[in-house]
Amino acid sequence: MPRSARRVSPRTGYRDRHGRGPRSAITGPHLPMLRTRVDFFDACVASAVEYLRALWPDELVGVRFDIGAVPPGEPGPDGVDRWRTDPRTRRVVLYRVPIERLAQLHRDDDWHRRSYIESCVFRAVAELLGKDPWDIAPERFRHF
Numbered sequence: 494m495p496r497s498a499r500r501v502s503p504r505t506g507y508r509d510r511h512g513r514g515p516r517s518a519i520t521g522p523h524l525p526m527l528r529t530r531v532d533f534f535d536a537c538v539a540s541a542v543e544y545l546r547a548l549w550p551d552e553l554v555g556v557r558f559d560i561g562a563v564p565p566g567e568p569g570p571d572g573v574d575r576w577r578t579d580p581r582t583r584r585v586v587l588y589r590v591p592i593e594r595l596a597q598l599h600r601d602d603d604w605h606r607r608s609y610i611e612s613c614v615f616r617a618v619a620e621l622l623g624k625d626p627w628d629i630a631p632e633r634f635r636h637f
Contacts, residue, residue, distance in 0.1 A: 530593060531589070533603070533606070533607075534560070534589050534592070534593065534610060535560065537606075537607050537610040537611060537614075538558065538560060538587060538610060538614055540611075541610070541611040541614040541615065542558050542614060544630070545614070545615070545618055545629065545630065548629075548630065549618075549622070549629070552622055553618070555583050556583045556584070556585065556618075556621065557582075557583060557584045557585070558584075558585050558587070559584065559585070559586045559587070560586070560587050560588075560589055561586050561587070561588050561589070562588065562589055562590050563588055563590045563591065564577065564588050564591065572595075573588075573591045573595060574588060574591065575587070575588055575591050575592050575595075575613050575617075576588060576592075576613060576616070576617035576620075578617055578620050578621040580621055583621075585617045585618065585621055587613060587614065587617060592609070592610060592613050593606075596609045612626070615629050615630050
């Protein structure tokens with residue numbers, strides 16, 4: 494008997510094994526979903542981008558924000574890139590692993606991690622627009 498093709502549910506992205514439907518959450522229906530580092534990072538970047546799009550709607554129209562795991566290639570003279578901007582294609586790529594792993598926070602908690610991730614987003618957007626990060630979000634930018 495031939496095997497059926499692997500199907501991915503468009504709603505959840507989990508595999509549909511043996512035609513039994515998508516898998517449920519590992520925590521069960523009565524417990525909160527597990528929050529991973531990737532989810533936390535994505536949420537921080539999304540909220541910072543949403544904030545910046547509200548502040549700079551004309552300058553950020555058509556700008557694409559992507560999240561990559563690590564930068565391609567070898568580290569440059571300044572070390573490992575945290576982000577890469579391309580003004581020609583209007584694209585910002587934030588690299589999750591260097592931002593998370595190479596941060597030297599004086600307190601390792603959610604607020605400080607969120608602030609550091611937001612500051613990386615602000616600095617990347619400032620680099621794209623050719624502005625100072627303090628001008629991008631003066632009341633919210635924190636230098637780490």
